[in-house]
Amino acid sequence: MLFQAPVFETIFRTPVEHRLVIRGSRSRGAPMDGVRWFHDEFDAAGVLVARYETYDEIDASGAARCxxxxxxxxxxxxxxxxVPMRWSALVALQQSRRGAEIVLQRLGGQLGPTPRSRHGLAA
Incomplete structure (x- = not known):
C-alpha cells in the first residue's frame, strides 16, 4: 500500500479561516523507526494560535504508535x-484515510490545570 499522509487540517479540526503551515518533518530509521511533522496554525489575522507535533513511529520499546x-x-x-498502531495500520483498520483521520481527531488527552497537593504544589 502506498503511504498516504494524513490531512492534518482534518485531524486538528483547523477552522477554514485559519492557515496551517508545515514547519518541517523528520524521519529516522531503526531501531526507532518513524516520521514527525511540525505545523503552525495562524488565525485569519495571521496571529499564531497553536503549534502541532504529529508522529507515526515505533518507539524505543518496539511499540507502534501514531x-x-x-x-x-x-x-x-x-x-x-x-493510538497504539502505525498510521498505515490505522488506515487499513478503518478502511480509509478519512476514517483514520476521524479516529485521530478524538481528544483523549485534553489537558487541564495541574492537580495540586495539599501543600499547594503540583502533584
Whole structure:
C-alpha cells in the first residue's frame, strides 16, 4: 500500500479561516523507526494560535504508535491524542484515510490545570 499522509487540517479540526503551515518533518530509521511533522496554525489575522507535533513511529520499546500534540502560542501542551498502531495500520483498520483521520481527531488527552497537593504544589 502506498503511504498516504494524513490531512492534518482534518485531524486538528483547523477552522477554514485559519492557515496551517508545515514547519518541517523528520524521519529516522531503526531501531526507532518513524516520521514527525511540525505545523503552525495562524488565525485569519495571521496571529499564531497553536503549534502541532504529529508522529507515526515505533518507539524505543518496539511499540507502534501514531498521534499528535497541540501546544498553545506560548508553547504549553494543551491537548494530545495517540493510538497504539502505525498510521498505515490505522488506515487499513478503518478502511480509509478519512476514517483514520476521524479516529485521530478524538481528544483523549485534553489537558487541564495541574492537580495540586495539599501543600499547594503540583502533584
Amino acid at each position: 498521534g499528535w500534540r497541540r501546544y498553545d502560542a506560548a508553547g504549553r501542551l494543551v491537548a494530545r491524542h495517540e
